[in-house]
Every structure is written in C-alpha cells, then in structure tokens.
Amino acid sequence: MTTHSDPLGCGDCPVRDLAICSGLEEQERLALARLGLKRHYRRGELIFASGDESVACATLVAGAVKLSRCDRDGVERTIALLQPSSMLARLFAADIDSDAVALTDSELCVFPRSLVESEMRSHPGFMERILQATTAQLASARDMLDLVGRRSARAKVAGLLLVLADEVDTASPSANREFVLPLTRGEMATLLGLTIETVSRQLTGFERDGTIERRGLKSIAILNPSALRAAAD
Amino acid sequence: MTTHSDPLGCGDCPVRDLAICSGLEEQERLALARLGLKRHYRRGELIFASGDESVACATLVAGAVKLSRCDRDGVERTIALLQPSSMLARLFAADIDSDAVALTDSELCVFPRSLVESEMRSHPGFMERILQATTAQLASARDMLDLVGRRSARAKVAGLLLVLADEVDTASPSANREFVLPLTRGEMATLLGLTIETVSRQLTGFERDGTIERRGLKSIAILNPSALRAAAD
DNA sequence: CGATGACTTGACACCAATCAACTGAGGTGG
C-alpha cells in the first residue's frame, strides 16, 4: 500500500456498500477519493445554504442531516431527513434550494460536483447507483408528504415516531423498542407543520395512553406499536 | 418510410424533447417505440394501483395525473402531481406504492419496465435523462412538502394556486393570468391536508380581497399575484 | 450552584373540521 492508497479511509467506511461510491470500481473509487475530503460537522452546523452555488456533492457517512427552507417571516420548514449513506447534492442545477443542517454530529465525504457528474457519465454503474439513491430519496419525500398531509396532529406525530423508529432499527418491528430522537421538539414541529407545544402535548397524550414511554428527553420507547400504527391514520 | 417507422407517432409528440425518450438515439427510440403502446385514460380512470406489480414504465404525453394513497379509513392523500413529459414508474422496486389516477383525459406511452431498465443500462444518455427526470420529481416533491407543511389554510391554498398557475404557464409571471384548475376542490383538499369546505372558503376569501377571480367553476384568474405570493407564506 | 435552553403544562382565542342546507351547472329523459 502506498501512502495515499486510502485517503478518505474508505477501508472501514460504515456505508461503503450503501453509498453511491459503491457503484464504482476500486480504481475509480480511489481516483474520486483522492479529490474528495472528509468533513465533520457539529450538531446545528450549516453544511450547505440555500442560494449557494451547487459545487459539491457529498455522502453522509455518519450522523443525521435535515434539509429545510425558511419563508420570509423566518418560519422554517423541514423538507427532508437524511440518513447515513444518503447523497447530498443538487445535480443538474446551478444552485442549492434548501439549507442542509447537521441534526447530530455528522461526518461527510465531499466531492466536487463536476467530478461526480463526469465520473457518472463515464461509469454507468456509478450513474445507476446515483439514480437508485435519487429514487430512494423520492420515495422517502413522498412518504413524508403522506405524513405531513395528515389532518390531525395525533396522526402526524404517531407517523413520525414510526418513521424515526424504523430509521434507527429496521430489524425488530416489535414492542418495547427504545430509540433516541435525532430531532428536537421544534424540529419535529417544523417537519410536521405543527407547533412545539402541540408536538409535546401529543407525546404526553401517547404516554398517558401507555402507547409510548419517554425516557429522558431524547429517548422514547414504543410500548404498544399497534396502537401507534392505529393512531397514525 | 416503412409502415412501422413511427409506431407511437413520436414524430408529432408534444413532449418528444422533454420526455426520457429524448435521451435515446433515433434508432433506439424506434426500438423502444415498437415495444410500447399508447393509451388513453378518461378523467378519474385508474392507471396503476397501489400494490400492483411494477411492470410498466410510462411517459405522460398529454393531460394530468395524480399519485395518491389511502389510509385504512379510506381517507385519500395525494402525494404528487404529474405534468406532460413526466415519467410514471417505480424503478428498482417490485411493486407500486401509490395509485396513479388521471386528473383529466390523458394520453400515456407505456413500455415494459424491464426493457426501459435494460435500455438505460446500455445507453448512458438515456439513463442520464431518467436521472434528470427523477431529480426533477424529487425537487417537485420537496416543493410540495414545503407547501403542505405550511400552517395556515390560507398559505396552503395561495401556494397551490401559484404552483398550478406556473404549471400552466411559466412564460408570463404577470397579472391577469387565467388558468384552468386541473383539480376539483376535493383534490386540492386531499393534496393540502384540508377539507373541501376550507379550500372553498379560502378561494372565496381571495376573491373578496380582489386577489383572484373565479370564472366558471374550474377557471381562475390571478388579479394580484404579489398579494397571492404574500399570502403564500 | 446558578444559568441557560429545551421541554411541559395551562388558559384562552381562533381557525379549521364537521354537519347541514343551499346553489348552480351539466346531463337525462319525458
């Protein structure tokens, strides 16, 4: 191994088989890695800002990121939640249309967008991976739309808890799942089009029901998943 | 020209330079056209149903289509509006996750999904077009999320009117634009997470303001676009 | 231990859902 055989530490990358890079041959992946860089962001840190020129293409390696917008009164609306292995990029567009903010301390691999686009044109397997990633994000955006379009606060919050629980742990869809909320109450509220107080009251309601249990401020256990699913629509 | 030189009538297709087929060379496009078929759907007709096997990939040539889902109480939620040139497909997935319904009389070119996927793997230009289309749908889904996440009915309806006006006519973003709503009040309501009555009342409100004018049941003129934009957030 | 910020709870007002009646447009049939 030469000194620069693994500049980004791809060797022990937790998302190496999920992220778009997995569509590249070893050699191309290395070429990309040489021109990329790994960056850490603290919770709350701004990664890209709406209006920025779209020059980068990134992969979320660890942590959690939200995309959001603000209207002119400064009211924020979250339009996407991104998990590790997600691609952060605006392909085919001159500039960014939303803020990207780290929800928890996060790690990203950042590449020049132009490089990613040119690599993708010469490597169909890479482009297919990017298409898959985009398709997955589209499906998830539509799921969110379904969620946010619900008419009662109860259904919205229940649905969000189920989404967040699944994100944490797809393995055991059973009772007593405990997971850590990556979102504050305020972030849940801007995501669902509700207020902090309403989100809080819904959580209290579910806890009174025995549907969930709050453990500390950020941790939630789902005691009765079927009750939660029933509440979700 | 031989008898089968233009089986789908691509020659005078209104979206021939916009749809994904435009990513193909003449010869490949013809090969695809030979295995596709053109179908008409009446307003309200079901094109694909949630749960169906994902065997087709279609292009909306003319008309308008919505994607929607129902919860177990039968409450419908619309998760996307598709315009001419949009691709209707669930790539990389075994089955369909939402109903596709014609909003107006519509015309679609339908192809076997397997064929589209294999063509895309052998023609990078075609895959890039599909990626572009998917990226555009993702952007539009996030715009919708922004819209539906607004907290007042007034802002939601105002935003929707602006979206619909743009869809009809991007050319003149000025006053006195008149356009035909492709959606009934009920469809606007399921899209925004409101009720028919609320949508109706908001429209009446905007009309009293002098912001819009209703002309017949389905036609709307925007008299004061900036007032509408102000109301939209 | 005090300060800060996130969260919860309460009281109240208001907006949107609900239920119900009415209007108007389009279509059918006598």
Next chain:
DNA sequence: CCACCTCAGTTGATTGGTGTCAAGTCATCG
C-alpha cells in the same frame, strides 16, 4: 323544451382542535 336529477361547489352554524401567550419544570453545563 323543460323538468328533473345528480354532483360539485358554496355558505352558514357550531364544535373541537391547534395556535398563541405565559408560566413553570427539567436537564445540561459551566
């Protein structure tokens, strides 16, 4: 041609849910 039907849309009265404002609690950190 008009009467009638049907369905989408509008409007009104009322209720209930969610936003708002305000106070209070809890966790974390210096």
